[in-house]
Amino acid sequence: MVVGIDKAASAADSVVSSAKKTPTAIPSDSVINLARGDPTMYQPYWRRMGDKCTVVIPGHDLMSYFSDPGNLCWFLMPELDDAIRRLHRVVGNAVVDDDRYVIVGTGSTQLFQAVLFALSSPQNPDTEPLSVVAAAPFYSSYPEETEFLRSGLYKWAGDAYSFDKDGAYVEVITSPNNPDGTIREAVANREGGKLIHDLAYYWPQYTPITSKADYDIMLFTFSKATGHAGSRIGWAIVKDKQMAAKMVKYIELSSIGVSKEAQLRAAKILEVIAVDCASSGPDKEENFFEHGHRLMSDRWEKLREVVKRNGVFSLPKYPRDFCNFKGKDTDSSPAFAWLKAKDGLNCDNLLREFKIITRGGPNFGVDSEYTRVSMLSLDEEFNLFLERLAEIKGATN
Amino acid sequence: MVVGIDKAASAADSVVSSAKKTPTAIPSDSVINLARGDPTMYQPYWRRMGDKCTVVIPGHDLMSYFSDPGNLCWFLMPELDDAIRRLHRVVGNAVVDDDRYVIVGTGSTQLFQAVLFALSSPQNPDTEPLSVVAAAPFYSSYPEETEFLRSGLYKWAGDAYSFDKDGAYVEVITSPNNPDGTIREAVANREGGKLIHDLAYYWPQYTPITSKADYDIMLFTFSKATGHAGSRIGWAIVKDKQMAAKMVKYIELSSIGVSKEAQLRAAKILEVIAVDCASSGPDKEENFFEHGHRLMSDRWEKLREVVKRNGVFSLPKYPRDFCNFKGKDTDSSPAFAWLKAKDGLNCDNLLREFKIITRGGPNFGVDSEYTRVSMLSLDEEFNLFLERLAEIKGATN
Numbered sequence: 112m113v114v115g116i117d118k119a120a121s122a123a124d125s126v127v128s129s130a131k132k133t134p135t136a137i138p139s140d141s142v143i144n145l146a147r148g149d150p151t152m153y154q155p156y157w158r159r160m161g162d163k164c165t166v167v168i169p170g171h172d173l174m175s176y177f178s179d180p181g182n183l184c185w186f187l188m189p190e191l192d193d194a195i196r197r198l199h200r201v202v203g204n205a206v207v208d209d210d211r212y213v214i215v216g217t218g219s220t221q222l223f224q225a226v227l228f229a230l231s232s233p234q235n236p237d238t239e240p241l242s243v244v245a246a247a248p249f250y251s252s253y254p255e256e257t258e259f260l261r262s263g264l265y266k267w268a269g270d271a272y273s274f275d276k277d278g279a280y281v282e283v284i285t286s287p288n289n290p291d292g293t294i295r296e297a298v299a300n301r302e303g304g305k306l307i308h309d310l311a312y313y314w315p316q317y318t319p320i321t322s323k324a325d326y327d328i329m330l331f332t333f334s335k336a337t338g339h340a341g342s343r344i345g346w347a348i349v350k351d352k353q354m355a356a357k358m359v360k361y362i363e364l365s366s367i368g369v370s371k372e373a374q375l376r377a378a379k380i381l382e383v384i385a386v387d388c389a390s391s392g393p394d395k396e397e398n399f400f401e402h403g404h405r406l407m408s409d410r411w412e413k414l415r416e417v418v419k420r421n422g423v424f425s426l427p428k429y430p431r432d433f434c435n436f437k438g439k440d441t442d443s444s445p446a447f448a449w450l451k452a453k454d455g456l457n458c459d460n461l462l463r464e465f466k467i468i469t470r471g472g473p474n475f476g477v478d479s480e481y482t483r484v485s486m487l488s489l490d491e492e493f494n495l496f497l498e499r500l501a502e503i504k505g506a507t508n
Numbered sequence: 509m510v511v512g513i514d515k516a517a518s519a520a521d522s523v524v525s526s527a528k529k530t531p532t533a534i535p536s537d538s539v540i541n542l543a544r545g546d547p548t549m550y551q552p553y554w555r556r557m558g559d560k561c562t563v564v565i566p567g568h569d570l571m572s573y574f575s576d577p578g579n580l581c582w583f584l585m586p587e588l589d590d591a592i593r594r595l596h597r598v599v600g601n602a603v604v605d606d607d608r609y610v611i612v613g614t615g616s617t618q619l620f621q622a623v624l625f626a627l628s629s630p631q632n633p634d635t636e637p638l639s640v641v642a643a644a645p646f647y648s649s650y651p652e653e654t655e656f657l658r659s660g661l662y663k664w665a666g667d668a669y670s671f672d673k674d675g676a677y678v679e680v681i682t683s684p685n686n687p688d689g690t691i692r693e694a695v696a697n698r699e700g701g702k703l704i705h706d707l708a709y710y711w712p713q714y715t716p717i718t719s720k721a722d723y724d725i726m727l728f729t730f731s732k733a734t735g736h737a738g739s740r741i742g743w744a745i746v747k748d749k750q751m752a753a754k755m756v757k758y759i760e761l762s763s764i765g766v767s768k769e770a771q772l773r774a775a776k777i778l779e780v781i782a783v784d785c786a787s788s789g790p791d792k793e794e795n796f797f798e799h800g801h802r803l804m805s806d807r808w809e810k811l812r813e814v815v816k817r818n819g820v821f822s823l824p825k826y827p828r829d830f831c832n833f834k835g836k837d838t839d840s841s842p843a844f845a846w847l848k849a850k851d852g853l854n855c856d857n858l859l860r861e862f863k864i865i866t867r868g869g870p871n872f873g874v875d876s877e878y879t880r881v882s883m884l885s886l887d888e889e890f891n892l893f894l895e896r897l898a899e900i901k902g903a904t905n
Binding site: 147148150151153154155156157158160161162163165166167168169170171173175176177178203217218220221224228232234236243252255256259260261262263264307334338339342343344361364365366367368369370371372373375378379380383402 | 511544546547548550551552553554555557558559560561562563565566567570571572573574575613617621624631633649652653656657658659660674688731735736737738740741758761762763765766767768769770772773776777780813841858888895
């Protein structure tokens with residue numbers, strides 16, 4: 112199979128014309144970086160919201176280390192706590208009863224590490240580090256975040272499917288999964304297992320909301336929920352008080368809390384979405400998640416069309432399901448496309464030849480015929496991506 | 509020696525009356541927590557500044573992970589980089605030539621850990637963890653921040669004065685020192701030593717600025733410079749590119765960057781201070797550091813008076829020195845009072861009897877006759893602290 116550029120590829124016509132409609136600032140020959148899931152796609156929506164989500168912070172505000180000294184999570188701002196619980200209630204994607212602890216972190220990245228610390232300490236110095244596993248393909252940062260400090264408390268132990276050690280371990284379950292968008296459950300299922308549920312993508316724009324998640328430790332992030340990656344705000348919902356207290360300790364020791372400016376802004380934006388989603392009436396405008404789902408569905412439809420026509424790649428299929436939030440059957444439209452190149456080609460390398468940077472399968476614990484492509488870029492980039500993808504044509508077609 | 513409450517202590521009179529002048533919201537029998545250095549003292553100053561430092565952030569702003577993709581520290585906002593360098597030039601407390609790297613962190617707490625990672629990795633798995641030392645009394649969080657993850661890369665090795673191991677090690681030099689306010693230099697001075705200079709308190713309100721600091725790795729924090737602890741912004745100034753790149757890697761892995769809202773606000777506030785400090789003229793108002801130094805000098809004078817009169821405690825003495833920033837000889841007025849109780853009494857426990865919470869000597873690697881008291885509380889709390897301190901009277905007096 113020979114892969115080459117087909118400049119006149121008719122398969123790309125619809126895409127090219129849609130791209131041409133959009134005024135673009137991106138030179139047509141520039142490299143498009145879709146390796147990181149930078150959620151810039153949502154920016155135009157927030158721009159249209161005008162001043163509705165603007166925060167104004169005077170110089171004397173938010174000065175103290177403390178946000179809520181009486182709360183177990185003393186650095187969590189009460190308005191953020193309220194907004195998080197309110198949004199989950201409106202969306203119906205997680206149980207946030209009053210007995211659950213909300214812990215804020217500098218992104219869910221910091222919280223993931225806080226959970227590892229909480230699950231593994233205090234520990235007898237003679238004890239083996241706690242094994243951390245996830246089913247492949249798993250989020251590419253888990254191994255490095257677990258390993259980089261060579262902690263004696265925990266260590267990365269690879270693919271949960273092949274984990275066969277006795278004793279305590281931690282399984283991270285990302286659902287919908289990053290990179291491949293599948294709905295997941297624990298797979299190791301051995302005695303002594305503790306579970307972390309990373310639910311970063313369990314929001315209505317990406318997947319049908321089929322039930323309220325009700326796990327011991329659930330992680331969410333502002334980045335993927337609303338697109339505000341630059342704020343570095345994540346939150347955990349935790350059942351056990353001791354666990355929550357240890358996570359707070361971790362965040363105290365690693366950064367003495369979490370930026371209040373970012374918390375204030377997250378509180379404002381989550382609150383606005385929750386109010387919008389809860390409002391009704393004939394003149395009701397499309398809410399954030401409806402908007403996001405419409406964009407994502409549209410992108411996935413276009414992507415599937417290009418992939419079908421050029422015959423070089425394949426994509427996972429997702430079951431249609433009833434979404435409690437939307438009140439109807441909906442398709443999944445994950446935040447990443449998990450592209451597989453046919454005939455065992457190195458998918459990441461192939462796309463790089465076409466100036467598309469993605470993150471290859473080996474980063475996620477699987478073969479190089481797979482690669483992960485962000486679906487959350489700006490329109491201009493996404494359209495250019497489709498245009499270039501359509502130009503890749505196997506000689507076998 | 510018997511210590512008791514002397515309700516009519518004349519030594520306290522001047523203090524009590526000064527406290528009474530300030531309208532206070534603190535019940536007179538409440539516990540005052542001066543254990544953490546929460547810099548709320550500066551709040552009235554920033555309130556008086558009105559809108560000058562207000563930031564306004566619309567909902568669509570600051571969304572991307574990236575701040576400056578072409579910069580080694582890709583998450584650092586260029587306006588913060590500029591404001592940091594400008595302020596150091598105006599104050600004259602650190603060399604910030606163009607060949608130095610500025611790295612932003614979630615407080616200098618995250619940066620301290622980033623430096624440990626950068627100095628110790630990559631490392632041969634058979635190598636002993638790098639020893640981290642500081643001269644006692646040292647900042648109470650260093651041991652725990654170094655130890656809590658049981659890293660194989662580095663480990664806490666205690667007081668630098670008694671360190672006698674061969675091979676590579678790291679010495680942390682805090683100057684002015686937390687807790688005792690002294691100006692410091694390296695003390696271990698063995699072969700293979702690397703140095704981290706924590707200059708959190710090297711600002712004109714706390715100490716005379718005698719020269720531009722010019723070390724390999726210097727840490728500063730927004731909390732102590734301006735009082736904005738809730739923002740969690742710190743910065744490092746680093747000479748070596750490889751070191752800087754590894755620190756960036758640490759921050760990527762631990763939190764994928766630093767809140768942009770906090771960075772934007774820090775940039776604004778540091779810029780306003782720098783412009784104020786650089787301006788001149790007959791009508792020029794007191795700048796932030798002049799204001800801070802005046803408050804701190806006043807507090808130290810009152811504290812020394814009470815300590816002198818009641819005879820139960822002693823305080824360190826600091827040399828007067830020429831401050832390049834103020835252009836005259838000035839006294840030190842450290843952010844913490846390092847109180848020593850006479851006759852070997854447990855100083856922290858003694859103050860607790862008077863409902864004053866401080867952080868005792870053993871946290872800093874020394875005896876319990878010492879304790880650290882924050883000098884940065886609100887006026888009401890500080891005055892109540894003095895009032896209660898004056899009530900402690902040794903029977904020997």
